[in-house]
Amino acid sequence: MTWVSKYLNFHQLITRIMKNLSILLFAFILVSCNAHTKSQIDYGSNSQAGKYIEVNDIKIYYETYGEGEPLMLFHGNGGSIENFEFQIPELSKHFKVIAVDSRGQGRSTDSDKEITYTLMASDMNELIDKLKLSSVYVGGWSDGGNIGLELAYAHPEKVKKLFAGGANYSHEDYYVHYDSTIIMDKNDPLIVALKTLRQKRAARASERLTPKPESSPTTQKKLEDLMEKYPNFTIEQLKQINVPTLIAVGDHDLIALDHTVNLFKSLPQAQLLIVPGATHRVLVEQPDLMNNEIIKFLNTPYRDINPYYMYLVPK
DSSP states (O other): OOHHHHHHHHHHHHHHHHHHHHHHHHHHHHHHHHHHHHHSOOTTSOTTTEEEEEETTEEEEEEEESSSSEEEEEOOTTOOGGGGTTTHHHHTTTSEEEEEEOTTSTTOOOOSSOOOHHHHHHHHHHHHHHTTOSOEEEEEETHHHHHHHHHHHHOGGGEEEEEEESOOSBSSSOBOOOOTTOOOOTTOHHHHHHHHHHHHHHHTGGGOSSOOGGGSHHHHHHHHHHHHHOOBOOHHHHTTOOSOEEEEEETTOSBOHHHHHHHHHHSTTEEEEEETTOOTTHHHHSHHHHHHHHHHHHHSOOOOOOTTHHHHSOO
């Protein structure tokens, strides 16, 4: 056998080995991806983490993740626990996350009562009692933030700290009016991401455990009326909420910035976070930033800051 033949045989052997390794590597990646997909938690439909409990005149559905200090999460109008799918994985590393479906939404049932933020705060107060928790951290977005404000007002002893994002304290003059002159490119990252998320949620809709209560026209009408008639906080009432609160909003939110600033200025122990380049969907648009800010706020002792402190410290 000549050295050329030896070289060709060796080369063929190496090529065959590399092909086999490539096939094995591809198979490993494929299995890993499939395993990752299957292991992804379907928040809001996770039978292993979800439970029902009777509260007031309804059954509340909630899911629990992680260990540590309890942190309750309240979603927005017509939403569900699913809305926090980008928060729960990170927050549950630091807290015992108790994500809740509000009355008549997600998997929680409804009654014949009018849905109000006060009533939903009462639901959450009783849920805290039923779970035998003395007090909790609260994180709410949109209507969930409104529920958090109501809970902190009526039962301040139950709320250690409150994160209220995209919230409004009045049903009047709180939203940004639609501007038809603002036209976004159809390929804008925000639009593309929204389409992708909707497709993903639609694809797994068949995996839902039960039909959603908000499919009821009666409940849907009550949720629409909720935004038309509530909340009705006065500035004096807001000044009585002495719970440390982080007020957050996107700089292009549906909630008007001046309304948010008034809310912030009216709360005695508040901090303000205005997220640049963000809308009412900031929890989805910028989850890493929001998760970090929530964790930092909840883990950092609240203190009043004198804007002139740098001039008061002796040189």
